[in-house]
Amino acid sequence: MDKKVDSLIKILDSLAIYKWGISSVPKSNKFYHDYSYAISLILNYDYDLEDYNPRDFHDFLIFNIRDELKSSIGIVEDHLKEEGIDYYVVSNMQKDKKLAIGEYSHKMAAVRAGLGWIGKNALLITKGYGPRVRLATILVNLDLPVSKKVDYDGCGSCNLCVNICPTNCIVDVNWSNGLKREDKINIFNCIDKNESREGHICGLCLVVCPVGGEKWLI
Template identity: 45%
Template sequence: MFDLDGLVRQMEEDGMAAVGFSRLDGRLPSSLAHLPYGITLVFALSSPIVAPVADGPTYPYFQHYRAANAFLDSWTLRAAARLERTGYQAMPIAASQSIPPREEYRGLFPHKTAAVAAGLGWIGKSALLITPQWGPRVRLATVLTDCPLPVTEPPVYPGCGACTVCQDCCPAGAIAGVSFRPGMDRESYYDPDKCSKHMKTYQHIGRGAVCGICMANCPVGKR
């Protein structure tokens, strides 16, 4: 028998900010449809590290970003292994992912989809997951499984309202300032190509791997 409570307790004791569960029927590509349940892992980023990023990415933020991804990836592997040992199928989805064709700027599965379905937040105008507690200052990872999981909470109602802080501060002009609605084309509210090209201007920090300006300036959850 899979000890879900024990797994969550260990994650939280180890520093995980939140863990959510979702049912993802109709939200998965056909190749993953046999794994209809999702475990979302949420790691809250350090406020003292994130705050200076409001003016542009920093090297401490790049290091913290990579360490957070590694922490999440370690736990998705451990969770998937425990599920497999108890007879279920499980697939860990890396915190930072990219699959061909790279010019589409997409991963195997969007963590935000599972996080929203688990009631952990909403998709903001910045195209980031916005959590009530930490705003967008989080990193995410997902485990997909066929283990029946208790869906945590109903979706959180979007709370961006008339705020345009992310749009106003984005140096790439990648954010249209449009509230997300299910079924929208991503490009109608966020341009990943503009974001990626501007991020590459920070070659002195991780060879242009991070930006984070919109994340750091978001007023939701700001400390």
């Protein structure tokens, strides 16, 4: 294996995260000409429905989990700089607020990297922690071995997220290739709920999901 690839993989293996994976940047994507591969990092966390309240959950995600993942991103960035590899850390901000889309989909990069599937709640669902994960994506200009893709949908007949959603915006449909976000969720109703909470995210469809560890009852 190429020396640069080998040492990058060693760094990724040393991170205090749940998993990492690699996918290719689609040819149709605007980043394709500068970056050929995407590294997905996934940090897991626990949060029980019994402990849920919107403000605490929001603060927990924003202040605890985001900062923890930032330190892993920093380690990878330092390494890429040292090795002289061009990279770009994908923003978590929505580039187009009207359409509620970011500049590069963290979720789809993670799915293509074999890290999980898209749940009925339109979130990435991982086998180990369900949707209780925080994602980061780093695009790199270096040929990397692509991870094996997951080709199943583990939601089955579960519909806990569909039933708990206070705005009824989740469509009860299982994931398959080619489905668009709009086929699964009315994201604008979800955003309305967010705004009515003074900026606090709702996240009930995430907290209720039974997938992951001992909570996986389905």
